[in-house]
Amino acid sequence: MSAQKNVLVIGAGLIGTSIALDLVATGRNVFLRDIDATAQEVAVTRSGALAFGGQEVDVVIVATPPSIVANVIRLVVSEFPNAVVTDVASVKGSIASALADLPDEAKARIVGGHPMAGREVSGASGAQAHLFMDRPWVLTRLAQTTDEAISAVRTIATDLGAVPIERSVDEHDRAVALVSHTPQVIASLLSGLLVDAAPSDVELAGQGLRDTIRIASSDANLWTDILLGNAQAVGTNLSLLASELQATAEALSAGDHDAVHQVLAQGSRGRARLPGKHGASAQETTVVVVRLEDKPGELARLFTAAAQAEVNLEDVRIDHALGRMTGLVELTVATASRDELVGALEATGFTVFA
Amino acid sequence: MSAQKNVLVIGAGLIGTSIALDLVATGRNVFLRDIDATAQEVAVTRSGALAFGGQEVDVVIVATPPSIVANVIRLVVSEFPNAVVTDVASVKGSIASALADLPDEAKARIVGGHPMAGREVSGASGAQAHLFMDRPWVLTRLAQTTDEAISAVRTIATDLGAVPIERSVDEHDRAVALVSHTPQVIASLLSGLLVDAAPSDVELAGQGLRDTIRIASSDANLWTDILLGNAQAVGTNLSLLASELQATAEALSAGDHDAVHQVLAQGSRGRARLPGKHGASAQETTVVVVRLEDKPGELARLFTAAAQAEVNLEDVRIDHALGRMTGLVELTVATASRDELVGALEATGFTVFA
Numbered sequence: 001m002s003a004q005k006n007v008l009v010i011g012a013g014l015i016g017t018s019i020a021l022d023l024v025a026t027g028r029n030v031f032l033r034d035i036d037a038t039a040q041e042v043a044v045t046r047s048g049a050l051a052f053g054g055q056e057v058d059v060v061i062v063a064t065p066p067s068i069v070a071n072v073i074r075l076v077v078s079e080f081p082n083a084v085v086t087d088v089a090s091v092k093g094s095i096a097s098a099l100a101d102l103p104d105e106a107k108a109r110i111v112g113g114h115p116m117a118g119r120e121v122s123g124a125s126g127a128q129a130h131l132f133m134d135r136p137w138v139l140t141r142l143a144q145t146t147d148e149a150i151s152a153v154r155t156i157a158t159d160l161g162a163v164p165i166e167r168s169v170d171e172h173d174r175a176v177a178l179v180s181h182t183p184q185v186i187a188s189l190l191s192g193l194l195v196d197a198a199p200s201d202v203e204l205a206g207q208g209l210r211d212t213i214r215i216a217s218s219d220a221n222l223w224t225d226i227l228l229g230n231a232q233a234v235g236t237n238l239s240l241l242a243s244e245l246q247a248t249a250e251a252l253s254a255g256d257h258d259a260v261h262q263v264l265a266q267g268s269r270g271r272a273r274l275p276g277k278h279g280a281s282a283q284e285t286t287v288v289v290v291r292l293e294d295k296p297g298e299l300a301r302l303f304t305a306a307a308q309a310e311v312n313l314e315d316v317r318i319d320h321a322l323g324r325m326t327g328l329v330e331l332t333v334a335t336a337s338r339d340e341l342v343g344a345l346e347a348t349g350f351t352v353f354a
Numbered sequence: 355m356s357a358q359k360n361v362l363v364i365g366a367g368l369i370g371t372s373i374a375l376d377l378v379a380t381g382r383n384v385f386l387r388d389i390d391a392t393a394q395e396v397a398v399t400r401s402g403a404l405a406f407g408g409q410e411v412d413v414v415i416v417a418t419p420p421s422i423v424a425n426v427i428r429l430v431v432s433e434f435p436n437a438v439v440t441d442v443a444s445v446k447g448s449i450a451s452a453l454a455d456l457p458d459e460a461k462a463r464i465v466g467g468h469p470m471a472g473r474e475v476s477g478a479s480g481a482q483a484h485l486f487m488d489r490p491w492v493l494t495r496l497a498q499t500t501d502e503a504i505s506a507v508r509t510i511a512t513d514l515g516a517v518p519i520e521r522s523v524d525e526h527d528r529a530v531a532l533v534s535h536t537p538q539v540i541a542s543l544l545s546g547l548l549v550d551a552a553p554s555d556v557e558l559a560g561q562g563l564r565d566t567i568r569i570a571s572s573d574a575n576l577w578t579d580i581l582l583g584n585a586q587a588v589g590t591n592l593s594l595l596a597s598e599l600q601a602t603a604e605a606l607s608a609g610d611h612d613a614v615h616q617v618l619a620q621g622s623r624g625r626a627r628l629p630g631k632h633g634a635s636a637q638e639t640t641v642v643v644v645r646l647e648d649k650p651g652e653l654a655r656l657f658t659a660a661a662q663a664e665v666n667l668e669d670v671r672i673d674h675a676l677g678r679m680t681g682l683v684e685l686t687v688a689t690a691s692r693d694e695l696v697g698a699l700e701a702t703g704f705t706v707f708a
Contacts (some may be wrong), residue, residue: 116560128707130645130682136558167554175555178547183566186544188621189598190537193591195624200521201529202627204490206470209628211565212537216625220618227614231606237547238603244543245596252585252592260581264574267542270549271570273556274563291484297661299670304658307651316653318670328484353482 004152005029008057008080010072012036012043015088015115016063017127020047022160025129031055043124059152061113062087067225070098077106084152086113090176091229092140092169104144111153112140112169114176115162122219130161137162140169177233184215184223185238191216284335285314289328289353290345302329302350309344311337358506359383362411362434364426366390366397369442369469370417371481374401376514379483385409397478413506415467416441421579424452431460438506440467444530445583446494446523458498465507466494466523468530469516476573484515491516494523531587538569538577539592545570638689639668642696643682643707656683656704663698665691 007023009016012034020043023030030049034040044051060080062072066089073095076085089095092112099110117135137157139150150166157164167175191213194202227234244263251259292298306313315332333341345352361377363370366388374397377384384403388394398405414434416426420443427449430439443449446466453464471489491511493504504520511518521529545567548556581588598617605613646652660667669686687695699706 116558128643129705133682135560138558165558171554175552175558178551178555179559179563182547183544183563185599185602185617186540187566188618189595189602190540191622191624192598192617192620193532193536193595193624194627195620197532197627198525198529200525201532204470204492204519204529205533205628206489208569209533209537211568212541213621213625213628214565215562216621218618218622220615220622223618224611224615227606227618228609228611231609235603235606238599238606241543241547242596242599242603244546245539245592245599248539248543249589249592249596252581252589255582255585257578257582261574261578263539263546264542264572264577264581266546266549267567267570268545268572268574270545270547271567273548273551274559274567289482299667300654300657300661302657303654305654307654313653316670316672328487351483 004059004084004156006055006057006059007031007156008033008052008055008060008083009049009063010034010060010076011063011065012039012124013063013065014122014124014126014128015117015131016061017043017047017124018117018129018131019061019063019088019115019160020049021127021129022132023156024048026159029055031057039124043127046124046127057083059083059156060085061156065222065225066091066095066229070095073099073110074102077102077109084109084111084149086111086153088113088115089229090114090180090226091173092138093173094229096140096142096169099142107142107144108146109149110142111145111149112138112142112172113153113157114138114140114172115157115160116180117162122222132157133161135162137164138172139164139166140172141166173230173233177230177237181227181230181234182237182241184218185227185234186241187213187216285332286335286338288331288333288338288341288345290331291328291351291353299329301348302345305344305348305350306331306341309340311341311344358413358438358510360409360411360413361385361510362387362406362409362414362437363403363417364388364414364430365417365419366393366478367417367419368476368478368480368482369471369485370415371397371401371478372471372483372485373415373417373442373469373514374403375481375483376486377510378402380513383409385411393478397481400478400481411437413438413440413510415510419576419579420445420449420583424449427453427464428456431456431463438463438465438503440465440507442467442469443583444468444534444580445527446492447527448583448585450494450496450523453496461496461498462500463503464496465499465503466492466496466526467507467511468492468494468526469511469514470534471516476576486511487515489516490519492526493518493520494526495520527584527587531584531591535581535584535588536591536595538572539581539588540595541567541570639686640689640692642685642687642692642699644685644699645682645705645707653683655702656699659698659702659704660685660695663694665695665698 006029008031009020010033020030031052032043032049033052060076060083064072069087069089115132115137117131154164248263317330342352360383362385363374364387374384385406386397386403387406414430414437416423418426423441423443469486469491471485508518602617671684696706
């Protein structure tokens with residue numbers, strides 16, 4: 001801990017302020033700096049960190065917009081010649097390239113970092129304690145990065161409840177292009193079709209569309225930076241999808257049953273590869289559907305009944321239709337606990353469809 | 355009611371069996387028929403309807419796979435010369451075209467129907483009471499369809515708790531291409547990229563990807579029929595998206611900041627057009643984030659506290675990361691109730707981030 005006792009966070013956005021908030025809670029001396037004095041003040045108030053005033057620090061966390069991360073790191077390694085310097089950007093390759101001409105001594109202290117958490121809001125006011133709890137926090141190295149530098153950032157990630165995962169720069173960028181950046185573009189383009197749609201068409205949208213385009217509300221400025229910073233890996237995926245989309249359009253036009261079926265079956269196989277929807281343990285689970293009466297306190301009564309049965313819920317999903325919640329709640333439980341849960345809920349008077 | 359006292363459901367799948375289940379509960383005489391005797395038996399047992407044995411019926415609901423709906427309707431209008439005949443297929447134009455040569459007398463009794471509900475499971479064993487509660491149930495006419503026929507199906511939809519909405523055949527097909535069929539293809543193609551991805555890449559997937567491709571697990575056989583039945587409207591959207599995807603790939607490659615930003619901003623505007631995420635009333639809502647300790651009964655304690663404060667929750671969302679639930683729950687409430695909820699939760703010992 002002592003090697004990361006004094007930490008400076010540069011950038012008073014959602015991620016920087018959330019990190020500061022949690023780091024203060026670990027008992028570290030945490031300082032914040034932002035070129036925007038107002039943003040800095042909001043973040044200081046929200047996090048309990050101190051405004052930076054020239055103190056010596058062990059670790060600097062650069063949490064600025066991704067497009068300027070490399071330039072900030074370049075300044076920081078000179079300003080703090082003894083500090084480990086890390087960042088939180090969603091892209092790593094373009095930053096590493098931009099730092100290629102730094103001296104080895106500086107590179108030895110640089111650790112790429114990517115805490116994979118975020119919200120659909122931005123700014124210090126959206127900051128949140130425990131934002132990184134149970135989230136991956138990817139660590140990457142330059143060729144010269146020392147184990148000690150990695151270890152310092154790893155300790156911070158762990159203390160914030162995150163799960164540090166080391167990857168090469170290329171592995172990181174390829175992975176996030178697949179699981180995060182490409183889905184963002186896809187969701188945004190699909191959602192964009194709604195802009196000029198008839199209100200009577202949009203009215204028929206259900207939970208499927210709602211889920212598919214949820215991330216389309218993400219911050220456009222931040223995401224422009226992210227996508228441009230990982231342009232090659234993302235562009236490759238987009239070109240591939242563009243040709244697959246065009247091929248699917250042609251298959252529909254030709255009435256090619258097998259080709260259309262193949263698209264859907266392949267998608268289903270891909271979906272099944274996501275880490276156990278309902279638990280890293282990948283235990284077998286079952287969905288139990290419960291109908292709630294339209295009166296206050298029904299959710300409380302439901303979860304009280306589940307708790308009294310000592311059944312552990314793996315997932316909870318509440319259905320939406322026509323823009324409002326319906327009375328149906330889907331509870332996911334280990335298959336072994338299914339009968340116990342159903343029995344307990346029925347005994348409490350709930351209608352259960354399992 | 356008397357005009358729809360005796361109802362025959364043809365097709366013992368998820369939708370047909372769910373309709374039969376609910377119709378039995380309304381006190382109607384409900385009959386089921388399926389060419390697959392085993393499927394029919396499962397559906398009869400599950401729904402409480404009777405196996406069809408030649409009784410006279412007032413309404414026939416064709417709930418077969420979409421590709422054979424038109425042929426079944428053609429047979430049914432002869433077999434039941436006095437019955438109103440409707441269906442539940444997700445496409446309407448291709449069925450209407452296939453019935454164009456029927457006599458006017460038959461067309462007068464045909465009502466296109468599309469209850470917009472479903473689950474990611476299929477078959478009679480997935481049938482569920484109240485599946486249509488609060489869901490749109492679109493009704494379409496042939497040129498000859500009578501108001502009496504529309505009224506009969508409308509009454510059934512209403513009695514099942516659905517919201518009947520009349521649209522023209524073309525309006526329906528265009529709307530579902532936009533809000534349902536195109537998103538299905540997009541989600542399937544995106545999800546398909548995961549099939550050959552490295553496990554270490556897939557491991558980094560978070561809630562964003564999980565939501566974006568949720569519907570990729572849908573039934574590939576059913577959806578092949580649906581997409582082929584609405585090939586033109588879907589194909590138009592897919593071609594448009596293919597060219598937009600390619601243009602986005604080129605904008606990334608060229609480092610065109612404005613073009614990339616435009617894609618994201620447009621997506622955000624589209625997302626904002628969805629019917630009030632948290633309530634048809636479209637009242638202003640706020641998200642309150644609550645941290646749960648990792649011990650049994652915390653969800654029950656949370657909802658009990660909310661219920662005792664008499665605050666109505668508009669939405670509930672539980673975060674997932676690394677394949678398991680985290681301790682963060684997002685509660686959406688009317689902004690006017692926010693302070694009351696936060697106060698009640700904090701008084702009960704919860705850590706609240708609002």
